[in-house]
Amino acid sequence: MTNCQVPAALIHQIEQELDEDEKEMMLFLCRDFIPDLPTADLRELLGALNERGKLSRLGLSELLYRVKRFDLLKRSLRTQKAAVEADLARYPRLVSDYRVLMVELNEQLDKKEVNSLIFLLKDYVPRMKMAKDKSFLAVAIDLEKQNMVAPTELELIEECLQNIHRIDLKKKIQKYKQEALMAPSSAQPMYINALQASLPNLTLVDPPYSSGVWNMNKEHPLNGQHAIQTAPVHVSIQESGIASPQVPDDRYRMQSQPLGICLIIDCIGNDTDMLEETFQEVGYEVHCYKYLSVEAMNQTLHEASKLQKHKDCDSFICILISRGSSQSIFCTDQPFPGFSLDRVKQFFTADSCPSLLGKPKLFFIQSYIVTATNHEPTSLLEIDGDEQKINTNAKRTWNCIPKAADIFWSQCKVDVSTLERSPTSSSFYLHCLAEILRNPQKRKLSLLDIHIELNRRVYDQNKFCHPTQHYSLLLWHTLRKKLFLSPS
Missing domain, CATH: 1.10.533.10 (Death Domain, Fas)
Incomplete structure (x- = not known):
């Protein structure tokens, strides 16, 4: 099925038939598709989707099906509930399961x-x-x-x-x-965080991967009350030192030697040498670790977050390679639930690692996804470092407190069967990343443009693979400025 324009008269007719609750549901279902129209009414939204070739009769049928207006399916689109259900099972869906x-x-x-x-x-x-x-x-x-x-x-x-x-x-x-x-997440429509929808300058237009944005709240007193500023905070001077007058205000400073610490933790063992050579060439001091247990993982991350060298560097990179789930890594001694990826990030946020305040923190994760068993616990393991004790209430809300800024999080998922089929092969995702960064011309691109190139290569590769071997990429970021992995 290909997208084709829907007559404006049909959109108008359907919009007139919907009540306010149904319109609200449709707007919510469509939030990810037109990020530059975050406050549009339903008719505007459907019209914009239609003009950009993102709305077909099948997509319109799906929306009516989701709000249970089966009468309009029959009267306006001349189709039935059962036919829409069959199409949803056969063709790519407009709306994500979430x-x-x-x-x-x-x-x-x-x-x-x-x-x-x-x-x-x-x-x-x-x-x-x-x-x-x-x-x-x-x-x-x-x-x-x-x-x-x-x-x-x-x-x-x-x-x-x-x-x-x-x-x-x-x-x-x-x-x-x-x-x-x-x-496979590649089968899901993209997700765009509601904050990102209100900040179109941060949006990657029509990326083939899901993208979301974390935001850092900042409190300001306002007439004796507290207001929340959710817009990006623009800082012209690097918080950790003196800014060079040659650095544009819209770019992160990348002039330190080395550019930062690159921490590589490879629990599979196939990519360490390639990545070490690549990031040394880029200008990072590389620290490599292989085959870590959960306890060793926690200790390594804790020690890395306390390195004094961060205060003299302009950035930080962490690369993790392991079997795991979408939200955890298993290390070498612990299958489900594993070590929480959110916990990994938390070691290097500004509150845990002040010397990285205002500096870009990049994470590249290769997850070989292992299917859960009936014995999987319901929560992820989280181990506290010696200096990071938190109270019971803080633990309860750990995953809910948005503290992170200046983070770039790229996670690639592929079924573990790909690794089992070829136990000594490099990750295609990491191989492409290294290849791009070793190209002097490609390295001049911004990090977001590099990731778009990375996506293109990975998804082109997927065309020639069985669906069980598809790599799927997810990007989240809270970068406030442009980032180039070269001195600037």
Whole structure:
């Protein structure tokens, strides 16, 4: 099926037939597609999708199916519910499973329950505006802006549903998460964080990978109250030292020698030498570790975060290669649940590693995905460093507090069978990254442009592979400036 334009008259007719709740659901379902129209009404949104070739009759049928307007399917599109279901099983879908899940939760929560959720959320986001009588979808959008809810971050919603005794809905989320672990992410439509939708300058237009944005909140006193500034914070002077007058305000300073520490942790053992040589050539001091246990992983990350050399460097890179799940790495001695990837990031955020404040922190993760078993625990292992003890309430909200800025997080997933089929082969994703960075001309590109080139190569390779061997890429970032991996 190819995308083709839908008559404007048909869009107008359908929009007129929908009530306000149905329009809100459709707008939520379509949030990822037109990031430069974040406040559009439904007719504007559908019109923009149509003009850009992103809306077909099949896509329109899917939207009506998702809001259960089967009468309009029959009357306006001359199709039936069963036919749409067959098409959804056969062709790529317009809407991600995550957005469908949130709409289903919205439909099954009554007004009183949503107000209870809003009240419970005060434990997690006491300063976020949580007006009564919001719909669940409006609450979800607010949480997306804080990076507290995303396709892979649903623990907060689960805990709140548990507290209002909607165990049935909590189980629905757990089922979604289990299915997401086994499904290739390349089959999912892209996800764009609600904050990113309001910042089109950070949006990578039509990337073939999912992209989201974390944001760092900054409090400012306002008439005796506290307001939250969610816009990017522009800093013209590198926080860790004196800025060079030659560095443009919209670029990160990259002049230190070395440019930074590059930490490589390879629990598979196939890529260390290639990566070490590559990042030494780029200008980094490379520290390599192989075959770490969970305890050794925690100790290595802790020690790396405390290195005094960070204060004299302009950036930091961490590369992890391991079997794992979408949210954890297994190291060499611990399968499920493994070591939380969120915990890896947390070692190097500004609060844990002040000497990296305001400096770009880059993470490249190659995850060989292992399917969960029935014995998998429900939570990820998190080990605290000696100097990072946290109280019970902080642990409960660990994954929900948006502290990170200046982070670039590129994660590549491929089924572990690819590794088992060729145990000594390099990761195609990391091989391409190294090849691009070794090319003097390619290295002059911004990091985001380098990643687009990386995506192109990986997804071109997927065309010639069996679906079980497809590499899928996910990019999140909170970069506030342009970043070039060359002195500037």
